[in-house]
Amino acid sequence: MLKMIAALPHQGRKKAIADAIVGARLAAGEKVDVRGRGRGGYGKLLQAVLGMRKRKSPPAFLPGLIGTCEKELQALKTKYGENDASIAVLGDCSGSMQVAVETATIVGSLLSSVLRAELVFFNNQLILPPVHPATVGDVLLVTETIRATRSTAPAAALAKWYTTRKKVDLFIVVTDEVENAKFQLDVGGGVAKPVDFAELMEMYLAEVNPEARTFFVSFIDAPPTQLGRMRSALQLRGVPSREFRMDRARPDLTKLGQLLSLLSLDEAIRPAADAAAEAEAEAASVATASASSSDAEAEEAKDGEAAAAAAAASTGAAAGAKEAA
Known part of the structure; x- marks a missing residue:
């Protein structure tokens, strides 16, 4: 759609009709194909918006196009901003x-x-x-x-x-x-x-x-x-x-x-992400070790309880045998 927008008339009755058509398509949620062949879209789209703002009569659909540009910017922030x-x-x-x-x-x-x-x-x-x-x-x-x-x-x-x-x-x-x-x-x-x-x-x-x-x-x-x-x-x-x-x-x-x-990929940026990943891995390791330790303690407690029960049973049996004698 971006090529079509760039080719739209700047004035006259045809401009009003074209503005209405593009505005309706943007309002309907139609995506602007700003990349084409995998090429970056935000820069070209922003450049188109700047050009339209310089016109004596900017197109009526310009706010919708700026909204599309904002989505492109937010996508870049999500991908590269951490x-x-x-x-x-x-x-x-x-x-x-x-x-x-x-x-x-x-x-x-x-x-x-x-x-x-x-x-x-x-x-x-x-x-x-x-x-x-x-x-x-x-x-x-x-x-x-x-x-x-x-x-x-x-x-x-x-x-x-x-x-x-x-x-x-x-x-x-x-x-x-x-x-x-x-x-x-x-x-x-x-x-x-x-x-x-x-x-x-x-x-x-x-x-x-x-x-x-x-x-x-x-x-x-x-x-x-x-x-x-x-x-x-x-x-x-x-x-x-x-x-x-x-x-x-x-x-x-x-x-x-x-x-x-x-x-x-610059080393000034990557260490921050690497450090976060290492911290997360270390936290996971500590949590796993803690869980393993807790499981071991539980097993030891369970074994202790079993041993105590066995000892009590053994003592009781011995006492019973003594009374019978």
């Missing part, structure tokens, strides 16, 4: 992201919502979103609010966790990696130190959390074997990082499912 890791998403909204900023904001908002991560944006300074994106309505608000402007200083976002000494297990940086400015870090005494992302990450690992990991969702046009500017800078400092690439000119939102699957 983790105890502390995650931060840093979204690039600098001027160099002009083409991909909407997609990057959708990606950042989705990751924040599904993984229960803290979301911030950056250009040459830290930018906080208007809301934490928990619902589709929140994601739409964030996506329609954030605009691409100014230079690129990703350290401005990372400084939020460095200066507060807050531990984060996984930093997800959504960016084109075109870092072209340093952040003036307040080091006390009225002194500011210019730092780039790699230097500040090295400082964060040394002073706050040495176990923190960095994952890039990179919008770059380069061979897969060629590292982006920010990852190269991290590598020079001996800081490892991982990456999921998206085409900068034509970012494909059908890949969001692949991205979430890859992130779910």
Whole structure:
């Protein structure tokens, strides 16, 4: 149905008729085939919703389509949202992201919502979103609010966790990696130190959390074997990082499912699930051992009662024999 919706007329009598037909089908509970051939649906559906909201006369069935989008989001939360890791998403909204900023904001908002991560944006300074994106309505608000402007200083976002000494297990940086400015870090005494992302990450690992990991969702046009500017800078400092690439000119939102699957395997997220499984297994083991112990005690008590009864019977028989004699 999504292809049909995209091809609907934007105005006139035909639009009203088409809106009524689609609205009736959505109201009847008909599913929107947003995946097709196993392709991810939420991103493309949200992109369609954003496009419709930009029209002078949005279709009457738009609320129903947003409801379908909400179901897709909740399904992703159910599948990927179970983790105890502390995650931060840093979204690039600098001027160099002009083409991909909407997609990057959708990606950042989705990751924040599904993984229960803290979301911030950056250009040459830290930018906080208007809301934490928990619902589709929140994601739409964030996506329609954030605009691409100014230079690129990703350290401005990372400084939020460095200066507060807050531990984060996984930093997800959504960016084109075109870092072209340093952040003036307040080091006390009225002194500011210019730092780039790699230097500040090295400082964060040394002073706050040495176990923190960095994952890039990179919008770059380069061979897969060629590292982006920010990852190269991290590598020079001996800081490892991982990456999921998206085409900068034509970012494909059908890949969001692949991205979430890859992130779910990251060591910063997996230990939480593994620990929970181990705790559950240990609890089950303790319960089994306790039950076995209780059964053993019951058997011992039962044997003791039987022995006492046998002894009593033996004593009684002996007394009877003595009286008879």
